[in-house]
Amino acid sequence: MATRRESGGSSRVGTGPALSVPQTQFPAINSPQRLGSSTPSLQSTSRSKVELKPGRSLMDWIRLGKSGQDLTGVGGTLTNVTKEELSKHNKEDDVWMCIKGKVFNVTSYLEYHPGGVQELMRGAGNDATQLFNEVHKWVNYESMLEKCFVGKLEVTTSRQASARSLIGVKAPPPFVESSPLHQENKMDYIDGKTENDNNYKQEANKQIPKHDWFQSDSTVTIVIYTKCKTMSEDRVMVVKTNSEIYITIFIEESVLDLQWDLEEDVGVEHQVRVGNSGKVEIVFIKETQGKQWSCLGMPLFHHNTFKKTSERDVQYFSCTLKSRESITHDSYLLCFELPIATRMPVPMGYHVYLKVSVEEMDLIRPYTVVLPSLVTNQIAQEILNGRIFYLIIKLYPEGALTSVINKLQIGDQVLISNPEGNFNQNKYISCQRLLLVSAGTGFTPMVRLLHHALHFSHENRQIHMLFFNKTQQDILWREQLEKLQEDNRFHCTHILSAAEDDWDGPTGRIRSDILESFAPKPSSDAQTLICICGPTPFTMTAVQLFEEFGYKQDEIHAFLG
Structure with missing residues (x-):
């Protein structure tokens, strides 16, 4: 059965031709009312793109950077910048900001920023590292702002002490390409305490899952006690380079890194086993059979670190x-x-x-x-x-x-x-009703959820999808979605915003009357999970409407990029 959707390439949210509602939305998409306490989890992770002026595209910015024009405002001479000096540059005609220890003059970049001038001004005159990690972490700021680099923010003695604490720890792995600042300005935080705090290690150790190892004549087995009952093999990442082993385990919304330069080498192949209690065993084959190791090996730079997935360095x-x-x-x-x-x-x-x-x-x-x-x-x-x-x-x-x-x-x-995300699989596994709401390529997070729900989940789960697109030809895997509807547990409604003449399904964009017509009503008898993904205005509007429709915050997961 065919139905309709919102354009994945458009960030507009409004009225379609077939259904009539007022054009003006209140509260506005990015107003404090709409981004207030009702959706606190979305405030720091979402941003809307703005319409840029002609000649302000990404390629235009690249060309400006190669023009030879001085974008630093200081003649290109690198210098150390104090916090006091940084704070003076906080006006739209003179904007400096610090990201991970580097200070940039972003005045020239303001009009090129997809999130708009005001979004960038939030970090004006300040250390914007936290803001950057919350909103723009995946952006390669060093490359984007290379021609705007003023110099380094003056560091404190505590950071120097932190660097000294790394003496004797092996350097980062050669197989990883990461930011040059990745090691230079590294500082971990747990509940506001740094690595130099006397209680830091004690508090960190309380959080880090325990691990162990044992050997036979032919194998070496590393054991990690995650205590996560929903642990599965697809949450275990293993990389081997020469005699070095890098293990990453995603535990709910956090990630554990274990890294060694092994005492002896092991083969390329390995086996991963996961027990019901969350115990993970990774079995390697010794290169030299019959030889007993005196220890597993030397810990590497990030060995035994445990942090939120969103705070982990990208490799x-x-x-x-x-x-x-x-x-x-x-x-x-x-x-x-x-x-x-x-x-x-x-x-x-x-x-x-x-x-x-x-x-x-x-x-x-x-x-x-x-x-x-x-x-x-x-x-x-x-x-x-x-x-x-x-x-x-x-x-x-x-x-x-x-x-x-x-x-x-x-x-x-x-x-x-490496992977990144915060999707809570516990809520997904326990839900009895699954509602997937997507626009355009926002369909992609739904693929594995839908596949697993229909092929590997319990029989009674009901799955409904609202799929917004511009035209019929924009619908991803339309034939496959129609095939899946032969299973009476699944129903898909397509909504088009620019429908062709031969379209007889619903039209328009995300709004309350569409949800009332096609989305299941809230129920206290069945645990529900709503997953939403699309352009940011679409996602924010959908969250707001579902809350007004009677769904609770903990029943809604918004995929935001």
Whole structure:
């Protein structure tokens, strides 16, 4: 059964041709009322794009940076900047800000910023590192603002002490491409305490899951006691380079990193086992059989760290394009293969970052990992083992990043990051009703949720999807979605904002009368989870409407990039 949706390429939220509601929305999309206490979790993680002036595109900014014009305002001479000096530059005609220890003059960049001038002014004259991590973490600010670099913020003696505490710890892994500031300005925080605080390690140790190891004549087994009863193999990442082992485990909304330079080498292959209590065992085969090790090895730089997934440093791997398949007139399914000896399953609802270089500037975008098909109940072993993964990417002819992706040939390599996300699988597993609301490529986080719900979940769960698009040709995997509706647990409603003459389904954009017509009513008898993804204004409006419709905050998960 065909139905209708909102344009994935548009950030507008309004009225469609078939249903009539007032054009003006109150509260406004980004007003304090709309972003207030009713949706606190969305305030720090979302932002709306604004319409930029002509000549203020990303490519225009790249060209300005290569023009030779001084964008630093200080003649290009690097200098150390005090906090007092930084605070003086807080007006729209003179804006400096600090990100991770580096000070940039962003005055020239204001009109090029997709989030608008006022969004950038929030960090004017201040250390904007926290703000950047909350809203723009995936952006490569060093490349984007390279020509605006004024100098480094003067550091404190506590940071110098922190650096001295790292003496004797091995340097970061060579397989990871990360920001040069990644080590230089590293400072971890737990409840406001730094590594120099006497109680820091004690408080950190209370949070870090325990681990151990044992050996036989032929194997070495590393054991991690996560105590997470929903732990699964797709939340365990393993990378081997030479004799070094890097283990990453996603535990609910946090991530544990364990890293060693092993005493002896092990083979490339390994086995991951997960017990009901959340115990994870990773078994490696010794290169030298029969030899007993005296210890597991030497801890590396980030060994035994446990933090929120959103606070973890982004790391990149050189991945190879394995296949490319057309889905719609402008969207493709791309399959990438990870480097040898890398196991990177991506947890459901999580995303990766794809990085390309355009005219010597690094551009980065987040993409949710999907499956190659919705209708099959089989998942290839290569996917389960984290050796390959799939992305659906919409190509924009004038897009700076997607124009490069469009030119990739089979066998070409591109940098793709480790997984990141905050989707709560506990709520997903326990829900009896699942409502998926998406616009355009906001469909991608729904792929694995829908596939798992229909092929691997309990029989009684009811699944409904509201899928907003511009036209029929924009609907991703339309035939597969229609095939899935043969299962009476699933119903999909398509809503089009610019429907063709032959369309007989609903039209318009996200608004209350559409939800009243097609979304299930709130129920106290059935646990419900609503997942929403699309352009930021679409997502924010959907959250607001569902709350007005009677759903609770903890029943709603918004995927925001």
